[in-house]
Amino acid sequence: MQAVSKAIAFVRFVEDAILALLLSSMISVAAIQVLLRNLFDSGLYWGDSLVRVMVLWVAMIGAMVASRDDSHIRIDIVGRFLSDRYKPIVSRVTHLFTMLVLAMFAWASFEFVQYEFEEGALAFGQIPAWVCEAIMPLGALVMAARYALHVIKPP
Amino acid sequence: MIWLLVVLIILMAAAGAPLFAVLLAGAAVGFYSADINLAIIAIELYRIVDTPLLVALPLFTFSGYLLSESKTSTRLVNVVQSLFGFMPSGLAVVAFVACAIFTALTGASGVTIVALGALLLPALRSAGFSERYSMGLVTTSGSLGLLLFPSVPLILYGVIAQQLDVGVSFSIIDLFVAGVVPLTLMLALLTIWTLWRHRGGVIPRVAFTWPNVRSSLYAARWEIPLPFVVLGGVFSGVFAISEAAAVTAFYVVIAEVFLYREVSLKQVLKVMVESMVMVGGILLILGIALAFTNFLVDAEVPMRLLSFMQEHIESPWQFLLLLNILLLALGAVLDIFSAIVIMVPLLLPVAVGYGVHPVHLGVIFLANMQIGYFTPPVGMNLFIASYRFKKPLLELYAATWPFMVILLFALLLITYLPSLSLWFID
Numbered sequence: 001m002q003a004v005s006k007a008i009a010f011v012r013f014v015e016d017a018i019l020a021l022l023l024s025s026m027i028s029v030a031a032i033q034v035l036l037r038n039l040f041d042s043g044l045y046w047g048d049s050l051v052r053v054m055v056l057w058v059a060m061i062g063a064m065v066a067s068r069d070d071s072h073i074r075i076d077i078v079g080r081f082l083s084d085r086y087k088p089i090v091s092r093v094t095h096l097f098t099m100l101v102l103a104m105f106a107w108a109s110f111e112f113v114q115y116e117f118e119e120g121a122l123a124f125g126q127i128p129a130w131v132c133e134a135i136m137p138l139g140a141l142v143m144a145a146r147y148a149l150h151v152i153k154p155p
Numbered sequence: 156m157i158w159l160l161v162v163l164i165i166l167m168a169a170a171g172a173p174l175f176a177v178l179l180a181g182a183a184v185g186f187y188s189a190d191i192n193l194a195i196i197a198i199e200l201y202r203i204v205d206t207p208l209l210v211a212l213p214l215f216t217f218s219g220y221l222l223s224e225s226k227t228s229t230r231l232v233n234v235v236q237s238l239f240g241f242m243p244s245g246l247a248v249v250a251f252v253a254c255a256i257f258t259a260l261t262g263a264s265g266v267t268i269v270a271l272g273a274l275l276l277p278a279l280r281s282a283g284f285s286e287r288y289s290m291g292l293v294t295t296s297g298s299l300g301l302l303l304f305p306s307v308p309l310i311l312y313g314v315i316a317q318q319l320d321v322g323v324s325f326s327i328i329d330l331f332v333a334g335v336v337p338l339t340l341m342l343a344l345l346t347i348w349t350l351w352r353h354r355g356g357v358i359p360r361v362a363f364t365w366p367n368v369r370s371s372l373y374a375a376r377w378e379i380p381l382p383f384v385v386l387g388g389v390f391s392g393v394f395a396i397s398e399a400a401a402v403t404a405f406y407v408v409i410a411e412v413f414l415y416r417e418v419s420l421k422q423v424l425k426v427m428v429e430s431m432v433m434v435g436g437i438l439l440i441l442g443i444a445l446a447f448t449n450f451l452v453d454a455e456v457p458m459r460l461l462s463f464m465q466e467h468i469e470s471p472w473q474f475l476l477l478l479n480i481l482l483l484a485l486g487a488v489l490d491i492f493s494a495i496v497i498m499v500p501l502l503l504p505v506a507v508g509y510g511v512h513p514v515h516l517g518v519i520f521l522a523n524m525q526i527g528y529f530t531p532p533v534g535m536n537l538f539i540a541s542y543r544f545k546k547p548l549l550e551l552y553a554a555t556w557p558f559m560v561i562l563l564f565a566l567l568l569i570t571y572l573p574s575l576s577l578w579f580i581d
Contacts (some may be wrong), residue, residue, distance in 0.1 A: 020427040023217060030401030034394060051210055056203045058213050059442065062435015072173035073436050075489055094172035101176045104183060109197035136197050
């Protein structure tokens with residue numbers, strides 16, 4: 001059990017670190033681009049593409065972190081008026097639904113990544129496209145696992 | 156079978172499943188029923204990478220979070236106070252202007268009420284404004300400024316509207332310019348009403364002094380260049396929007412961490428993670444919503460909706476009125492980001508069919524959402540103010556309704572006088 005909570009703590013640390021790293025690099029690369037273009041009339045030719053891929057990574061990893069305590073945006077119409085007796089049951093059902101949908105998306109996006117891997121498509125420079133896309137199935141998988149845990153023990 | 160799934164998805168949405176999961180399930184059912192491989196959803200989500208404008212979202216959000224972590228709110232109020240405080244009912248005007256600017260910077264996430272409200276409420280009370288007026292002002296002004304660049308909902312609307320390709324082209328800058336007059340109109344109407352309500356010198360005037368201006372400007376010396384650099388850069392064409400966002404983020408870190416030294420590096424890391432979690436949630440929903448929208452467009456849903464509407468509603472005026480009612484209701488129940496990603500793809504083609512310009516629709520949309528933030532029973536600002544200031548909701552309903560009437564009047568003007576938003580477009 002202790003190993004599990006250690007592993008969870010480690011994953012959390014890694015996610016936080018990657019998020020901070022991604023954002024810092026986005027700021028730096030984009031700011032350097034502005035400087036290079038306006039002062040020296042040049043630029044990093046892969047810079048803009050890299051920053052845009054980072055946006056996707058931020059989206060997925062940010063969403064992974066939001067799944068820790070299920071703090072995603074929701075249209076909570078019924079939940080607000082539910083009595084405390086039914087709340088845990090209803091939230092278990094919605095967690096199960098979310099988990100299944102995520103598992104479906106993990107599989108669908110894995111197929112896409114696999115296809116791009118076989119095609120050998122390049123995203124920018126020498127970076128293969130599948131590396132940039134891999135965050136989609138990976139993120140969906142982590143989120144599905146978190147929602148599976150939420151079904152067992154709601155946050 | 157398909158309809159059973161659709162009903163299940165709607166039930167899950169109402170029961171409080173995350174919005175991204177609801178949209179994901181909807182898109183999956185749609186594509187599945189059209190015999191399209193579900194990998195299409197991943198392909199569509201990956202289109203985030205082809206949208207340069209989206210880079211602005213995380214960067215502006217981070218800057219807003221960082222600004223609300225430091226004492227920017229105090230300095231902002233002081234500057235505006237030293238400039239406008241001498242006017243009759245000056246502090247109220249100060250509060251409107253400061254809230255609008257702060258909301259534009261932080262994106263109406265409720266931060267304005269928490270950061271500025273706590274500052275303005277006691278100040279308004281001691282300047283002689285009634286408890287009720289002050290509460291009403293603070294609660295309703297928490298969403299004033301949604302129409303002002305660089306508010307994140309404004310950028311989000313632009314991203315979605317441009318993806319839709321409805322045949323009327325516009326640049327994202329047009330949207331920023333369009334919001335200025337409507338916002339000024341709101342501020343003017345609120346000010347006029349405030350002056351009338353406190354006529355006869357109920358509120359003592361404060362003298363205008365140069366030393367006050369000088370000291371407040373000096374205190375804010377590192378932050379004052381920011382709007383000029385960003386706005387100047389964007390409108391002169393030196394920066395793209397995404398670059399302006401990067402420069403802002405970079406500048407804000409330098410100013411708050413190294414020049415003011417109000418935020419430690421450790422706090423910066425915390426703010427980075429917090430803001431990116433918020434952005435991640437929005438971007439994921441946006442990416443999936445784009446996939447869902449493509450399915451809707453393929454299935455010709457907006458076109459069918461338009462021809463159905465045109466059978467029953469002939470004049471654009473009736474359509475606009477209906478639109479306002481619908482959006483006000485939605486604004487009260489949905490949060491602004493969900494409302495934008497769900498409703499804009501459906502409404503924009505219909506609105507264009509009625510001859511409404513996409514830029515005008517954006518202004519109408521956000522003006523409605525702004526009011527939705529404090530529409531009873533569930534407007535978000537009401538809850539935040541109730542929680543923050545320990546006031547019962549009913550008291551807040553009573554305090555906010557005059558403000559709501561004024562802003563609804565402004566909304567009508569904005570809706571039915573398109574030239575307020577479109578004066579600069581041929």
